[in-house]
Amino acid sequence: MTVIVQKFGGTSVRDTNTRQHAIKHVIDAVSQGHQVIVVVSAMGRKGEPYATDSLLQLVNYPEHKVTSRELDSLLSCGEIISSVVFANELIQQKVKATAITGAHAGIRTTSEFTDARIDKISTDLLHSLFKSNQVIVVAGFQGQDRFGHITTLGRGGSDTSAVALGAAMNAEFVDIFTDVDGIKTADPVLVQHAETLKAMTYTEIVHLAYQGSKVIHPRAVEIAMQEKIPIRVRSTYTEDKGTLVTSKVENTIDQMIQERLVTGIAQVSGLIQVNIHANDSLIELHDQVFKHLADAKISVDFFNISSQGITFTIPKDTWTLTRSIVESLKLKYTLEDDCAKVSTVGAGIQGVPGVASRIVSALAKHNIQILQSADSHTTIWVLIKEKDLKTAVNALHDSFISKKGV
DSSP states (O other): OOEEEEEEOGGGSSSHHHHHHHHHHHHHHHHTTOEEEEEEOOSSSTTSTTSHHHHHHTTTTTSOOSOHHHHHHHHHHHHHHHHHHHHHHHHHTTOOEEEEOTTTTTEEEOSOTTSOOEEEEOOHHHHHHTTTOSEEEEEOSEEEOTTSOEEEOOTTHHHHHHHHHHHHTTOSOEEEEESSSSOBSSOTTTOTTOOBOSEEEHHHHHHHHHTTOOSSOHHHHHHHHHHTOOEEEEETTSOOOOEEEESOOOHHHHHHHHHOSOOEEEEEEEEEEEEEEOOSOHHHHHHHHHHHHHHTTOOOEEEEEETTEEEEEEEGGGHHHHHHHHHHTTOOEEEEEEEEEEEEEOGGGTTOTTHHHHHHHHHHTTTOOOOEEEEOSSEEEEEEEGGGHHHHHHHHHHHHTSGGGO
């Protein structure tokens, strides 16, 4: 029998009603002859009893006094509760099912508590359980390190659990069920006429995910890309097949991917642009600044190094620590507060002249100032003021994707 993996996020398992929609997908897969690994997140979102954020509040996070190891023990409880509840409701509907933790599923990780990486997966117990069960419900987001400690995989870790298990079990495909009917060409909150993509490449979705699209975690996509496991991003509440993510698809869908210049527009808000002025020791300045930021584990993006100094962006919530570092080095600086990064992503961008010009023109029509820019073979980024974010995303979407831009 073929194995498939179905992952359901927190809103898909938050209550009996939403779980019934999820369970219908599981029963449909079983009726088609599949053995199913179901990976579940903690139930609900912040404010609901067993959600991850609610568990964090129990120890007054981020002012907690327990270690990261102990924090992982707490965080793992949400998914474990969810897995047992989901398995129980499957059994009530005459499905042979059992619930296990990420550790029991054979997920072995590094010891980086709250942000562990998967080292390997031992599938012996999974194969054994499938001898007497149609469905195995696995607590997502967690594993076990070589010392036997519970670990968690960071935000979006259930996606990573699902795809990694799919790869280890040679699954036919991995379904990621969400609140939306697939991957959109832009955030539908910002762009009302955003379209649902029927298919896209691993490269396109991993760039969209890293640039702010929140439908699937980029680490999960990277595993799928390495192991060539097809992913379908689907809605829990419909029968639609959603968006297929793969290296190559056939016939008309493949042709559609090849002909598409831009796949989607993504954004990240809440940024600060920091401009550090050059001093008499320019090379030492570059080395000092980035070394101190790295030691403080501050993620730096969009950086430019020149004879005038250094420019980079950081998340707004890291500014206090960044300022203390910059001022301790007695450096002069200026800031551009309330910024956002907008990314134009598409495998078709590579080698095509005029794309950057088109981006600049689309933003200029709305008097949107570009504070900084960068590009790769699949993505062009621009930094703008956050007040212009919605207008900018819509302008670029209209220019490259919607019928308005044709």
